[in-house]
Every structure is written in structure tokens, then in C-alpha cells.
Amino acid sequence: MRSIQTLFMDTLANPRRSDLFAAAEQAGWRLVFLARSFAIGAAALFYGLTQAWRPPLYYIMGVLSLLFVLGVIELRVARSERSPWWLKYLVAATTIVLLAWVIFQPNPFRDFPHPAAYYLREAEFEYLLVAISLAALTLSPSLVPWCGTVAIASWCAITVGVLSRPETLSLLNSDLGAGLPRDQQLAIMLDPRVVDITREVEHVAVAAVLAAIVAAAVWRSRRLARDYAQAERDRSSLARYFSPNMVDELAHIENPFGPVRRQEISVLFVDIVGFTAYSEVHAPEQVIDLLREFHRRMADVVFANGGTVDNYIGDCLMATFGVPRATGQEAAIALHCARDMLDSLRDWNQARRAAGAEPIDARIGLHFGPVVMGTIGSEQALSFAVIGDTPNVASRLQRLTRSLDAAIAISQEVVEVAHLEPGIDGRELLGFVDRGEQAIRGREHTVHV
Secondary structure, three states: OOOHHHHHHOOOOOOHHHHHHHHHHHHHHHHHHHHHHHHHHHHHHHHHHHOOOOHHHHHHHHHHHHHHHHHHHHHHHHHOOOOOOOHHHHHHHHHHHHHHHHHHOOOOOOOOOOOHHHHHHHOOOHHHHHHHHHHHHHOOOOHHHHHHHHHHHHHHHHHHHHHOOOOOEEEOHHHHHOOOOHHHHHHHHHOOOEEEHHHHHHHHHHHHHHHHHHHHHHHHHHHHHHHHHHHHHHHHHHHOOOOHHHHHHHHOOOOOOOOOEEEEEEEEEEEEOOHHHHHHHOOHHHHHHHHHHHHHHHHHHHHHOOOEEEEEEOOEEEEEEOOOOOOOOHHHHHHHHHHHHHHHHHHHHHHHHHOOOOOOOEEEEEEEEEEEEEEEEOOOOEEEEEEOHHHHHHHHHHHHHHHHOOOEEEOHHHHHHHHHOOOOOOHHHOOOOOOOEEOOOOOOOOEEO
């Protein structure tokens, strides 16, 4: 059996992972555009209903329109495969710089003869924090710190520019506690020329902390998404070889070398008759194509009946029913699976005859009995093994079909157990003939077939 670890390792180097994250980032840019457009539309509606349509309002509408246009450009650049990688960062930076300037700069069509320090103090710095948070929707771990850095740099540049003006007075919170009377402290705080350096440092610190937290959240989200996608790919790889119930069992194994257990199950072998002769007269490519189609069809039938493909041995397939957990219908389901296999072969042969190819003759052996189940191998290569006399008998029954000229050979144990299982209606046993005790090669006792 192919090792479980190998199944997982096959998916580690999946080139589609970057494509999936790229698609997620593009979808995120669309979310950013929609959220920003909604905010711009709400602001435009608010100002349009509450202010007179005069030059000051025209300026506000012009700024909102410019932000919307930048959003459209940003979306088109982010979703274009021909755009250089740095262009979306440039557009995002331009948007944040413009937003920072608009937040600080007073409306030029309104006559407010206040010093620049007054506008810095009254600026709505929270809008920059919103812009940093919006970048998280792109799921880009590099865009969030970039937007945070640009926002901090823009605000620091504005603050430094205001402090460099000759009329500006700088202030630290500690200055207010220097023994000044309360009325003087209040006068200093209300002076429009004063810049509270402590407050601006707090703004920058909050922006840096927020950018770091949001960037960490984006990184963690991508890591979780990557781990989830990896787990799903691992599960898909396992599902090619095991039924869904077996996949769940393997996925939850914490100790691969846990205790073994005994259980009664049904074991089925299906094998192509005359495969060696076929492979001698056909090209290797045709032989492989035949095996792939045969195994695919038989495995599909096994999975459809809740069984597990235990092993592929050349042109032979081994399936088990009742692994990893007993269902109480192991014999009946295995019988139903054997009949479904013949139906699938019949349909396939009809298609092969129509295409001018020779039909495929496959025989099935089925036995019910006790086995020992457990994980074998090493930490580097694991296999879930089903060991005991039952698989050997099923394999010998499959070989016995040649001399008995039968499509399916089952043991008396299968018949007896099937009659005791719920849901059996007798149709699964129609057409079977009692051939009595049969000698089985490599086994001392005969088998009732």
C-alpha cells in the first residue's frame, strides 16, 4: 500500500497555492473598493443634504470624486496581470497621502483665519486609521504595513511642517503640570498656535500599533487558510485511495503506532483474466491506460458502496468493507459491490466493443472473517494494514473462479453473515450456486464456496 505520508507529501509543492492567494487578494481589492465607494457615497449624500451648493461644497465633492477615481485606478491596477507589482503600492500610497492632506488642509473656499496648528489639532486622524484597516481586506501581508508606514510618514511630515512655522508653539503634556495656574493652563490648551506634541506622538503610536495588529491578523489568516487548503488537498489525496470514512479515521490519528485491533470484515479481490497475455502483445502505454481505467472504475464502485481500496497489486484490486469501523452490513454491502463491479465491467465492455477493442474479463473473490488491523512501517513511511487469513482466502477465491467458470466466488461465511444483517432482501444472493467444499491452495482446510 502506498504510504500515508507519501500522500501528504505529494501536495506540499502545489503550484496552485500562489494562484489561489492571488485570486483571494484580487477579491479583497474589490471589497476595499466597494467599502470605500460606500463610504464616499455616504459622505457625498450627507454633505449634499446638509450644506448649500456653493464653492465650499464643490470642493468637498471634488475631493470625494478624486478619492473615488483613485479607488477605481487602484482596483484596475490590482486586478491587472500586466501591471508591475509596485504600481498598486504606489496608488495606495497616493490615496493615503491625499487623504492625510485633505484631513489636515482646511477648505480653501472658507475663510478661517486660523494658524496651521489649529487645523492640525482639529484634523480627524481616525480616517487614516480606517484606511489602514481597509487594507486588511486585501489579505496582503505586505500592503497593511505599507499603508501604515505611508500614513505615519504623511502625518509626521504634516506635523513637522506645522512645527516649523514661526507662529507655532509646541507643547508637551508635562508642561501643563509645571505649576501653572489653571486659567493659564486652559489658555495654553485653547491657543490655536499650540501643537500638542504628546497628542501627535500618540496618534503615530496608535497607527503603528494598529498596522502591526492588522498585519499580524492578515498573516495569521493567510497561514490558517494555507493550512486549511493543505489539509483539504491531503484529504483529497487520501480520498483517491480510501473511502470517506477511512479518510476521517486517518486524518484524526494522533499516534500512528497505536494499538492494533481485531475485527470481522469482508475482503474482496477483483482481477483481470489474461492480463499477462494482454501486456505481452500491447504497447506499454496501452497497458497502463487499461490498468488506470480498470482501477478507476473498480475503485469508484468500492467507494460508492462505502468500502475502502486497500491495495493495488498489478491488475488486481483489494477492497475491504468494515474498515476502519464496523457497520453491521459488511457482507451485504460487499455482495452489492461485487454485483456493481460486474455491471460496471459490462458497460465498459460495451464501450470497448463499440471502439473496436477486445472486452475485459475480470473475476471477483469475496470472503468474510476476522482480521488484525493497524498501522505498520516507520515514521517516514506508514501503511494501514489488514492482516490475517481472511484476505488470503478472498484472494484464493478470486483465483478459483477460473476453474469454477464463475464471475464471482464467495465463501459460505459471506452467505451466513449476509442473511443475519439488516436490509438484506435476498437479491444480492440471486444466481449463486453452492459448489460445496473446495480445496484452497496454501490452506490446510477447505472452504465452502
